[in-house]
Each structure stands twice: as C-alpha cells, then as structure tokens.
Amino acid sequence: MITLTLVATPTAALSTLASSRWRLKLNFGLEDGSWMPKTVDGWGESGARLLVTTDVSFEDGIVVRPRDASGRSVDGETLVGPPGDTRVLRVLQTSSVVTERGEEQVAFGDGGWCVQRPFGRPADEEGRLGMYLDCTSGCAKRDVAIEAGTRVFFTGAVWDDAKGLRTLAAQRDELRAALKAREAQRADAAEPAGLEALPLVGGAFAARRMFAEAEEMQVLKSKQRFFEQYFPNGVADGAAAHFEPRGTMSLKVTNGVGIMATTSYHILGTYSAEPLD
Numbered sequence: 001m002i003t004l005t006l007v008a009t010p011t012a013a014l015s016t017l018a019s020s021r022w023r024l025k026l027n028f029g030l031e032d033g034s035w036m037p038k039t040v041d042g043w044g045e046s047g048a049r050l051l052v053t054t055d056v057s058f059e060d061g062i063v064v065r066p067r068d069a070s071g072r073s074v075d076g077e078t079l080v081g082p083p084g085d086t087r088v089l090r091v092l093q094t095s096s097v098v099t100e101r102g103e104e105q106v107a108f109g110d111g112g113w114c115v116q117r118p119f120g121r122p123a124d125e126e127g128r129l130g131m132y133l134d135c136t137s138g139c140a141k142r143d144v145a146i147e148a149g150t151r152v153f154f155t156g157a158v159w160d161d162a163k164g165l166r167t168l169a170a171q172r173d174e175l176r177a178a179l180k181a182r183e184a185q186r187a188d189a190a191e192p193a194g195l196e197a198l199p200l201v202g203g204a205f206a207a208r209r210m211f212a213e214a215e216e217m218q219v220l221k222s223k224q225r226f227f228e229q230y231f232p233n234g235v236a237d238g239a240a241a242h243f244e245p246r247g248t249m250s251l252k253v254t255n256g257v258g259i260m261a262t263t264s265y266h267i268l269g270t271y272s273a274e275p276l277d
Contacts, residue, residue, distance in 0.1 A: 006116035006117065006118060006119075006128060014123055014161075015058075015115050015123075015127075015160040015161075015241075016160045016161060016162055016165075016240045016241045017058040017113070017115065017129075017158070017160045017240070017241045018058055018059075018060050018087070019057075019058065019059075019060065020057075020058050020240040020241065020275065020277060021055065021056070021057045021058075021092065021275070021276040021277050022055070022056055022058070022243075022273045022274065022275055022276060023053055023054075023055050023056075023273065023274050023275075023276055024053065024054050024055075024056055024154075024271055024272075024273050025051070025052075025053050025271060025272045025273070025274070026050075026051070026052045026053065026054065026152075026249065026269065026271050027049060027050075027051055027269045027270050027271065027272075028049065028050040028051075028052070028139075028141075028144050028146060028249070028268055028269040029044050029047070029048060029049040029050060029144050029269050030043065030044030030045060030047070030144075031248075031267045031269060031270065033267065034266060034267035034268075035253075035264070035266045035267075036251070036266050036267065036268065039251075039253055039266050040145070042143055043143060043144070043145070044143055044144050045143060046142045046143045046144075048141045048142040048143060048144045049141070049144070049269075050097060050099075050139060050140070050141040050144045050146070050269075051097065052094070052095060052097055052106050052139065053094070053095045054091060054092075054093070054094040054095070054106075054108050054133070055091070055092040055093040055094075055276060056089050056090060056091055056092060056133075057089075057090040057092055058087070058089060058090075058113055059087055059088035059089070059090050060087060060088075061087060061088045062084065062085075062086065062087055062088070063076065063083070063086045063087060063088055063111075063112040065083050076112070077112065077130075077132055077151075077153070077252075079130055079132075079153050079155065079250075079252070079265060080112055080113065080114050080130035080131060080132055080153065081112075081113075081114025081115075081116055081130050082114070085114050086112040086113065086114045087112060087113055087114065088110060088111075088112060088113075089110060089111040089112055089113045089131055089132070089133065090110050091108045091109065091110050091111075091133065094106050094107055094108055097139060097141070099139075099140065099141045099142075100141070100142070104139065105137065106135070106137050106139045107135070107136045107137035108133045108134060108135055108136060108137075108152075109133065109134040109136045110133075110134075111131060111132040111133040111134060111151075112131065112132055113129065113130065113131040114129075114130050114131075115127040115128065115129050115130075115158060115160055116128050116130065123160075123161045123164070124161040124163045124164030124167060125159075125161075125164060126157050126158070126159055127157070127158050127159070127160060128155070128156075128157065128158075129154070129155070129156055129157070129158035129160075129243070129247070130153070130154070130155055131153070131154040131155075132151055132152065132153050132154065133151075133152050133154075134149065134150070134151050134152075135147075135148070135149070135150045135151075135152055136148060136149065138150065146268070150251060151251075151252060152249055152250075152251065152268065153249065153250045153251070153252065153265060154247055154248070154249055154271055155247060155248050155250070156243060156244040156246075156247025156248060156271075157230065157243075157244035157247075158241060158242065158243055158244065159241060159242040160241040160242075165235065165239055165241070165242060168231070168235045168242075169235040169237055171223070172227055172231070172234060172235050175220065175223050175224060175227065178220055179220055179224065182216075182217065182220065229245075230242075230244055230245065232245055239275065240275060240277065241275075243272065243273040245272060246270045246271075246272060247270065247271050247272070247273075248267060248270060248271075249267070249268040249269045249270060249271050250265040250266060250267050250268055251265065251266050251268050252264075252265055253265070253266055
C-alpha cells in the first residue's frame with residue numbers, strides 16, 4: 001500500500017483561508033461506520049441530530065503549544081497538522097440549540113487549523129484541511145451527547161488557492177460547453193458521409209469514430225461527477241476558498257497509558273461551511 005506524506009502549507013499567506021471568516025454548520029449524530037455507540041453505549045441510536053452553527057475566523061497566528069508540568073512543550077494535534085504550522089481558529093459566535101430541556105447556549109473555545117498536501121503537490125490543487133475546536137459547554141439532544149471540554153476535530157478537502165479556484169471555474173465553464181456541444185452533435189447526427197458511406201470500409205470508420213466519441217464522453221462524465229460531488233452549487237467566482245460539501249467531525253479516543261497508549265478517532269457527525277465575508 002502506498003502512503004502519501006502530507007506536508008503543511010509553508011506560510012498562511014499561501015492559503016486564501018487566512019484572514020477569512022466562515023460559518024461552520026455542525027451536524028452531530030450517528031454516521032455509518034462510527035464507533036461512537038461502542039465508545040458510549042447507545043450513542044446516537046435514536047437517530048437524533050444535534051445541529052449547531054459557529055462562526056470562526058482563520059487567523060495567521062501560530063497556536064501556542066501547551067506545556068506539561070515540567071515546562072516542556074507538548075506535541076500538537078497530529079490529525080490537524082504539525083505544531084509549528086497549526087494556526088489559530090478564532091471563535092466569533094456560536095448559536096443556541098433547542099432540546100427537550102428548552103433553548104440552550106453552546107460554547108466553543110478557540111482552536112487550530114492547518115492545510116496539508118502530499119509532498120510535491122502544488123497549492124492550486126485540493127488540500128486536506130484539519131481543524132479542531134473545544135466544546136467548552138458541552139451539548140446534548142437525547143442520546144447524542146458531547147461532553148463539556150470535548151475537543152472536536154474536523155477533516156475535509158479544501159481548495160484554498162486563488163489561481164486554483166480560477167482554474168476550476170474555467171474548467172467548469174469548458175465542461176459545460178463541451179457537454180452542450182456533444183448533445184448538439186448527437187441531436188444533429190446526419191447520414192454517414194465520406195469514407196463512412198462506403199459499404200466495405202464504412203463500418204470500420206464508423207466503429208472507430210464511435211469508440212473515440214465514447215472515450216471522450218467517459219472523460220467528460222468523469223469531470224462532471226467530480227464537480228457534482230465537490231462543487232454541487234458550482235465554483236463561486238471570486239470565492240476566497242471552497243470547502244468539501246460534507247466534511248467529517250470526530251472525537252479522539254485514547255486507550256492505555258504511556259508507550260502502550262493507542263489513539264483512534266470516532267466519527268461524531270458531519271459539517272459544512274459557508275463564507276461570512
């Protein structure tokens with residue numbers, strides 16, 4: 001199996017996320033494949049969904065690394081990015097939620113963010129965004145419960161390069177034009193002409209043309225699926241960045257102590273983002 005080495009964007013200035021503000025829409029609840037019901041007996045099995053929004057600002061400043069009792073720096077969150085490249089994710093505002101107990105406020109503390117890409121991949125291509133926020137208040141709806149102090153991790157794809165977004169917008173327009181032209185050609189298909197009209201060789205030329213057209217259509221459809229999956233509402237002209245429509249939220253679970261400790265991440269739900277600026 002091939003393992004890709006992820007490296008962080010060298011400076012925040014290379015990411016259009018820096019200094020931008022976004023509304024994160026958090027959708028907590030049981031997802032297929034999540035181990036949360038094994039971590040907390042029955043977690044989310046009622047089908048309840050806990051919906052919270054929080055406004056955040058992607059800051060330039062590096063997250064200050066915490067220190068242990070002896071004063072040594074503690075490593076950062078590896079799921080997000082290297083400690084020296086993880087930048088501050090500032091919480092601006094959080095919404096309230098309505099549960100069986102009435103309306104409740106949900107508070108998050110500031111966290112961190114980092115964009116990483118496989119070594120050698122240019123900044124104008126898709127990156128992997130890692131973030132975390134601390135849910136200081138905790139929140140719950142029936143059997144979907146987030147304990148106070150829980151660190152919530154966010155992972156998903158992001159396009160955070162101005163040139164890359166312009167390129168995607170151009171490719172979107174080219175794809176639309178190509179698909180429209182292909183449909184017009186199929187609608188206006190005429191009687192075979194030239195060599196294709198000859199009884200002996202016409203079949204071979206027609207088959208070759210048919211295979212070439214099928215290959216071209218396969219490429220166009222593949223590109224169309226990409227835009228439908230990651231850009232269902234199109235590529236916004238002039239956007240600061242573009243998030244994958246549905247990223248993943250998770251909780252870190254550590255078992256054992258010392259050198260025997262193992263860490264895993266259990267899915268808490270999904271999130272989406274929309275720009276505030």
